[in-house]
Amino acid sequence: QVQLVQSGAEVKKPGASVKVSCKASGYTFTSYGISWVRQAPGQGLEWMGWISAYNGNTNYAQKLQGRVTMTTDTSTSTAYMELRSLRSDDTAVYYCARDVVTKVDYWGQGTLVTVSS
Amino acid sequence: DIQMTQSPSSLSASVGDRVTITCQASQDISNYLNWYQQKPGKAPKLLIYDASNLETGVPSRFSGSGSGTDFTFTISSLQPEDIATYYCQQYDNLQFTFGPGTKVDIK
Numbered sequence: 001q002v003q004l005v006q007s008g009a010e011v012k013k014p015g016a017s018v019k020v021s022c023k024a025s026g027y028t029f030t031s032y033g034i035s036w037v038r039q040a041p042g043q044g045l046e047w048m049g050w051i052s053a054y055n056g057n058t059n060y061a062q063k064l065q066g067r068v069t070m071t072t073d074t075s076t077s078t079a080y081m082e083l084r085s086l087r088s089d090d091t092a093v094y095y096c097a098r099d100v101v102t103k104v105d106y107w108g109q110g111t112l113v114t115v116s117s
Numbered sequence: 118d119i120q121m122t123q124s125p126s127s128l129s130a131s132v133g134d135r136v137t138i139t140c141q142a143s144q145d146i147s148n149y150l151n152w153y154q155q156k157p158g159k160a161p162k163l164l165i166y167d168a169s170n171l172e173t174g175v176p177s178r179f180s181g182s183g184s185g186t187d188f189t190f191t192i193s194s195l196q197p198e199d200i201a202t203y204y205c206q207q208y209d210n211l212q213f214t215f216g217p218g219t220k221v222d223i224k
Binding site: 035037044045046047050059061062095097101102103104105107108109110 | 118149151153155160161162163166167172204206208211212213214215216217218
């Protein structure tokens with residue numbers, strides 16, 4: 001069965017960086033993309049961007065351009081999302097999800113990133 | 118960028134009621150519209166894709182319709198386990214946008 005397992009919760013200081021991992025299993029990793037979506041406490045869902053696990057092409061939300069980098073390691077079927085220059089409003093649960101072009105169909109369990117001094 | 122609106126932002130209904138949520142896109146998105154259910158503390162779950170297609174394993178009381186800019190999501194007979202927030206999501210030009218969500222609870 002398809003599973004996406006994310007790394008554990010993180011606490012970071014403002015200005016620091018965080019890197020969240022997402023290990024995929026149960027399907028051919030390079031046949032799909034991975035989207036990253038975040039959700040601030042009590043708020044809605046915000047799409048952050050997408051990476052092709054086939055060729056590494058990326059497309060980031062304009063709001064995060066320059067601060068976010070998405071990568072994959074096909075040898076371990078793992079996707080990564082790094083966010084730099086963290087601010088308090090980056091505090092959120094970060095989700096990875098399998099991307100099927102026009103939708104995402106399987107989600108990771110989420111990773112809480114807390115930014116606090 | 119395409120903006121998504123949803124209404125209502127919340128609703129309260131009785132078990133067995135028919136529940137309808139609407140989602141509007143700021144420009145034509147054809148049928149590139151999906152619906153997700155999110156229960157508290159859980160990841161979202163895909164229910165409806167391409168406006169009207171039921172994802173495998175999702176109960177048939179959930180349905181969707183619409184195209185262009187106006188879309189509707191319906192629960193034909195509300196069940197206690199349907200208490201959740203529902204989000205629409207559009208796809209356009211390699212970008213996703215989610216609606217603000219509709220919180221559904223039991224009256």
